[in-house]
Amino acid sequence: MNANEIRVFCPATIANVSCGFDVLGLALDAVGDEMVVRKTTQKGIRITKLTGQDLPTETLQNVAGVAGLALLAQSNYDGGFDIEIYKKIKAGSGIGSSAASSTGAVWAMNALLGNPFSPLELVKFAMEGERLASGVAHADNVAPALFGGFTLVRSYNPLDVIKINTPKELYATVIHPQIEVKTSDSRRILKTTISLEDGIKQWGNVGGLIAGLFTEDYDLIGRSLEDHIIEPIRSILIPGFDTVKQKALESGALGCGISGSGPSVFALSKGIETAKNVAKAMSDVYDKIGIDYDIHVSKVNTEGIKIL
Amino acid sequence: MNANEIRVFCPATIANVSCGFDVLGLALDAVGDEMVVRKTTQKGIRITKLTGQDLPTETLQNVAGVAGLALLAQSNYDGGFDIEIYKKIKAGSGIGSSAASSTGAVWAMNALLGNPFSPLELVKFAMEGERLASGVAHADNVAPALFGGFTLVRSYNPLDVIKINTPKELYATVIHPQIEVKTSDSRRILKTTISLEDGIKQWGNVGGLIAGLFTEDYDLIGRSLEDHIIEPIRSILIPGFDTVKQKALESGALGCGISGSGPSVFALSKGIETAKNVAKAMSDVYDKIGIDYDIHVSKVNTEGIKIL
Secondary structure, eight states, X not given: OOTTEEEEEEEEEEOSOXXXXXXXXXXXXXXXXXXXXXXXXXXXXXXEEEESSOOOOSGGGSHHHHHHHHHHHHOOOOSEEEEEEEOOSOTTSSSOHHHHHHHHHHHHHHHHTTSOSOHHHHHHHHHHHHHHHHSSOOOXXXXXXXXXXXXXXXXXXXXXXXXXXXXXXXXXXXEEESOOOOHHHHHHTSOSEEEHHHHHHHHHHHHHHHHHHHHTOHHHHHHHOOOSSSHHHHGGGSTTHHHHHHHHHHTTOSEEEEOTTSSOEEEEEESHXXXXXXXXXXXXXXXXXXXXXXXXXEEBOSSOSEEO | OOTTEEEEEEEEEEOSOTTOTTTEEEEEEEEEEEEEEEEESSOEEEEEEEESSOOXXXXXXXXXXXXXHHHHHTOOOOSEEEEEEXXXXXXXXXXXXXXXXXXXXXXXXXXXXXXXXXXXXXXXHXXXXXXXXHSSOOOTTHHHHHHOSEEEEXXXXXXXXXXXXXXXXXXXXXXXXXXXXXXXXXXXXXXSEEEHHHHHHHHHHHHHHHHHXXXXXXXXXXXXOOOSSSHHHHGGGSTTHHHHHHHHHHTTOSEEEEOTTSSOEEEEEESHHHHHHHHHHHHHHHHHHTOOEEEEEEEBOSSOSEEO
16 A cells, blocks of 8 residues: 555445434445545645535535544644545435545545544544534444444443444345435434333344344344334335335345435345345335335445455 | 252342343342242142241232242143242342242243243243232343343333343342332332433443443443433432442442332442442441441342252
8 A cells, every 4th residue: 555545445334223223323335435545745634536426525515524624633743635535325315425425534544644543533533524414423324434334332422332243144225215305304303302111112122133233143133123213203204115114024124224314225134135135125116106216235344444 | 859849049130220221130149039839739829838028928919829820821731839938039129029939930830840831931921920019010020030141121012032141250239228119109200201312322321231241341331331211210219329329339330220110229340359349338328327228249140040
């Protein structure tokens, strides 16, 4: 590797994994952006190229720029960075487009500086990008992008990120119907209180899901992929959600839910064959409704960001 | 073993383990009742002896009787059982006194019948005893008594109990101040709604605790032993709770909380020496306040009920 420049793969991520609203995310393998980050003698951060999506390239308007500045502010490096972003993840799709850019920037910068910052510190820098993108500095996309696999954000204050075991045969199917759901809107419709009864169900399922991931008990993972709190509300914003979910489960998916704040819908399956069958079943629903979509089948990515 | 009679140890249990309200419990090793259960040609269940506590011996008024009848109703055995109960766990102490009796009865009966019922079925029978004791058929004491170690009640409908790994050096300290807190009262003071924000903290901690138990990460277990929802309300009913908790943590406990619905307070520690120091610190608080107490230090029991 050239010590002054690296090219990295920045994975798409699924946040709000069913019962794990705001705490549980996972990284994908087959979907992600590429970025080239280059050390410069000129101070500051510049987005010198951005392809694939129509997004701002002004440093303070770009999530990679903002996250990068957060890192620079804590660093004693007196130069700067140029960043090229090759977007393959669509902005607003609900699979961590902004998180890919902000984590890719800080991960690559850290690597070029000789890794002075811990992964947890990188999560904090990248969260500043999330704050720009959605108004909330959430961590459940940036954590899996940086750590790989399933990650649990146990606590925000202090920030505590736990890497969770990823069973080897776990595949994700993600369908992105081409409708727009803004993160800020999908946050706004949530109620600020929940019933204690639903809360108990939710933390029972989070416990079951974490246990299932560690013991690689696919059936337990499936039983635990339930969300009694967020999904009933947010799914209203996603046309055909109930049918997509039903067809995914009928095709053998362990579970199915909203990716991030939508509109993408994800399913988890044991084995790639089932994940492909699930993709077919989900696609059929939007074919019938007549909504365009992107569909992805991917192994869960256990490495996170990597050098290309 | 005599095929018609067995003597069993029925462990005390800690339910509502901090963040795991209504779902997470654990079994103790050093505290528990003994029971003798004997097959009889006479149909039905009789409590022929009950020592150590002043509790009803009428079958329908006794949790072991009610749980036993629930098992008999599903069995094709045409005889009955005599039950002797030697209580060492104080009723109303918050460490699963009723669960010890109801699980001991059904576990021993099942063993004498050649184990026709699964552990999960035994949980269901024993829950009928809990319904008699507290008005609610909760499972978070009976599950650890039957399965041993830490157990997660992922779901009540359908009932789904998951055995969680128990780190080898995990010890519990339990102090029982001699005041009365009725389970029904301590349920009644809980609010029926919670904030989504507190819910997220709670399921983040449940996830962290389960991860910590599987990876035997004592520090993570300690960070996750938080309860933002139930403890702030119920601790009001326990004199000196805040001081007991503070002293336990200062003495090296990983975490500290209310056992069941109280009034017992538990702490978890790594290693028996720390657990003993914690016991001393907790005892000092009630010595100063002038409230009598029982104190127990115990390894977490990974076997559950066992034949003596």
